[in-house]
Amino acid sequence: MKGFSPSVTLHNVAMFALFRRYVSENGVRAKLSSPPPPPTHTPDCYYPQLGFPFATTLGNFHILNPLSWNIIPPVTRRCPLCLFLMCEPVTTSCGHTFCRRCAGGYLPSKCPSCTESLQKREEKSMKNNVLLISVVEKCCPDETKAKCHLQEKLKASEFAEALRIANEGLYLVPNDQSLKLCRAEANWGLTRFSDALTDLDYLCCLRPNWTEGFFRKGSALLEMGHQTEALIQFHRCLKLQADFVPAKSQIQKVGLRAAVCISFSLSGESGLSREKTLGVLTVSDFECPLCIRLFFEPVTTPCGHTFCKNCIERSLDHNLRCPLCKQPLQEYFKNRKYNPTVLLQDIMTRLFPSPLAERKQVHDAEMAELSNLTTDIPIFVCTVAYPGVPCPLHIFEPRYRLMMRRCMDTGTKKFGMCCYEHGKGFADYGCLLEIHSLELLPDGRSFVDAAGCSRFKVLKRGQRDGYHTADIEYLEDLKVDGSELEVLEHLHDSVYQQAQDWYQHLGIRIRDQINRQYGTMPDKEENIQASSNGPAWCWWLLSVLQLDPAYQTTVLSLASLKDRLGHLRLILEYFSQS
Incomplete structure (x- = not known):
């Protein structure tokens, strides 16, 4: 029928x-x-x-x-x-x-x-x-x-x-x-x-x-x-x-x-006090199976299981299956629609307002801690980056996927970059990078367009959820005046001209490759002490010159523009002779 x-x-x-x-x-x-x-x-x-x-x-x-x-x-x-x-x-x-x-x-x-x-x-x-x-x-x-x-x-x-x-x-x-x-x-x-x-x-x-x-x-x-x-x-x-x-x-x-x-479900309107409901439902009924805490932004996967948004994102960084039933979640991961389950949020808001408020405070405190740009900043161990110079990255490791996501979620969009150093994990000096754009790929990898903004010295090393962290202090060039400034300006103009001559003598094909990756050589600045990092062209030149990472880190750590220009002059003389 x-x-x-x-x-x-x-x-x-x-x-x-x-x-x-x-x-x-x-x-x-x-x-x-x-x-x-x-x-x-x-x-x-x-x-x-x-x-x-x-x-x-x-x-x-x-x-x-x-x-x-x-x-x-x-x-x-x-x-x-x-x-x-x-x-x-x-x-x-x-x-x-x-x-x-x-x-x-x-x-x-x-x-x-x-x-x-x-x-x-x-x-x-x-x-x-x-x-x-x-x-x-x-x-x-x-x-x-x-x-x-x-x-x-x-x-x-x-x-x-x-x-x-x-x-x-x-x-x-x-x-x-x-x-x-x-x-x-x-x-x-x-x-x-x-x-x-x-x-x-x-x-x-x-x-x-x-x-x-x-x-x-x-x-x-x-x-x-x-x-x-x-x-x-x-x-x-x-x-x-x-x-x-x-x-x-x-x-x-x-x-x-x-x-x-046709289908319709649970009906029956009855007066019910919160105490009666709380006798049946407890906070433990609304705990995330991954972090064992009250749900925060609960999302439901296609297989019907619910997790905190951050928890399921971290889990999918490592394995594209549901943590509970092991159902494949490739399509869910590809779409990345981690929208909170509205009905569950409404239920928790009405039944457990105080625990939910406490959970939000904990989350906000964690975000504030992650937003700190001097204490426990995330460190990406890869290469030597420089202020003002682009540093494109291909992110594929789960720990760095998490790092990039946190940088975006907190709104800082910044993380530290240091090169590897044996025995320490990473070098004592590095550069803070700022994310300009992040392109997510269907398989979880991402392309990050970042650029350096500030140099720093590592004071203390640590770890968080698999990636390195550090307490840092920022570096600034020492300013000079009077006769010292005149000598510095003369040295600056001389080395800049030397760098321009070296660049112009490169083949057209090599210059095109450099321009595509690093941009054109920056112009000479009128006030060479305007920036705390010194003239931008110095860092551009250091990134173009393929030097040993240990030597690059040494130049990065210098707080004297005069010393940095001296190193650049020696390097250019060596390359010119070659």
């Missing part, structure tokens, strides 16, 4: 039997403003000891259900697509969560919450959000079991039994939307399309933006032979969601029954 799929979740219906057992074993506490008189016909689930029929929400009466998550507002818990409460939640790449049925069958091209583009291949790769399912099971264990039991019954096409239970429930709770949807499902299964349409009309009036509801109305009308009215409903679907494929298909193939599925 074509029509509604039996993949339906009937939370409130199952609550009748569960509540009967709960009352007999534990009793119930309730707030009641004016108890209604007992019905003339006592249904099976009427409880004389309470004086009122069971309902999750009925007027001013609320059962204080200790196993619920109603501290989260309904608008937060609803699926943005079907507008019913979340069932089998899956999280898309943009960080928003939907029912599995909605994501699998009616996922639009853009997220209805943030309008970010969604790729169709996400439907196949997405798995249930393990953490959110765990939260639901902890808050509503009996309801979850009942839901699974009723799903099995509906898969067995026991629509008559489902209709009986739905009618009994609606006798007690006439306006319960969940039960009306269940009854529409059962009536559809029994080919009672007119009865199903009645409930769908009611639901669509309450939910005017429920695209799937209007599609179901159109399908019911189509089964009843009302093609014109059905087309109106299908067109309304497209008005609400322009890329709603089932409606497009029905418009093109009007007269054919469409096989669609």
Whole structure:
């Protein structure tokens, strides 16, 4: 039979039997403003000891259900697509969560919450959000079991039994939307399309933006032979969601029954205090399995597992598989859409505001520590860099991937560069580099366009998460005046002319290569002491001349422009003779 799929979740219906057992074993506490008189016909689930029929929400009466998550507002818990409460939640790449049925069958091209583009291949790769399912099971264990039991019954096409239970429930709770949807499902299964349409009309009036509801109305009308009215409903679907494929298909193939599925999930509005919820959910339920701390910016992978954003990024630097289930995450890593899971953030904000605030303080403190440019600055051990000179890098090691990411995240965009030195790990002097741009490659490597900005001396060595760090002090050239300045300017002009002559005598091909990699030779500066690092052309020349790293480091460490010019003159004389 074509029509509604039996993949339906009937939370409130199952609550009748569960509540009967709960009352007999534990009793119930309730707030009641004016108890209604007992019905003339006592249904099976009427409880004389309470004086009122069971309902999750009925007027001013609320059962204080200790196993619920109603501290989260309904608008937060609803699926943005079907507008019913979340069932089998899956999280898309943009960080928003939907029912599995909605994501699998009616996922639009853009997220209805943030309008970010969604790729169709996400439907196949997405798995249930393990953490959110765990939260639901902890808050509503009996309801979850009942839901699974009723799903099995509906898969067995026991629509008559489902209709009986739905009618009994609606006798007690006439306006319960969940039960009306269940009854529409059962009536559809029994080919009672007119009865199903009645409930769908009611639901669509309450939910005017429920695209799937209007599609179901159109399908019911189509089964009843009302093609014109059905087309109106299908067109309304497209008005609400322009890329709603089932409606497009029905418009093109009007007269054919469409096989669609319906699902709705945990319902039941109940008054719940934070203390009751905290008795079920604890901070440990929201701990990252990698850092064992409360989630900070929780992201959900396609396999359904959740981690802190920074934690999963570090894990993927080393291995492109989920740390828990080992499912390959190459495509996820390639797209790099590490968007926080919005629903989880909302839950933590409402349930654990203080621990979350403390977690944020810890994160901010870590970022502040990483932003310090004198203490524990990251050191890239590779080559000798110079102030003002480009230093392009190819990043492939996991430890340096982490370093570059932290430099970008903190906003400093700076790190130290030192050459290797045996016995120490890296040299005593280096240059601070600033990142101008960073190009990420699909396999995790990156090309970094950086340039030197300041020289430094290493005071203390350390390590952080696999890469070197150092406490440093910055170097500045000693300034001179009077006769010393005149001598220095004369020496500067002489060495600059010597450097220009050497450069002009190079072959055209070699000069072109130098220009592409280092840029053209800088002009002579009027004030040679304007910069704390001295004239820029000196560093440009040192980078062009392929010298021994130890010698380069020695020249880099000099705080006297006169001494540095002296070294350059000797080097140029040597190369000119060669």
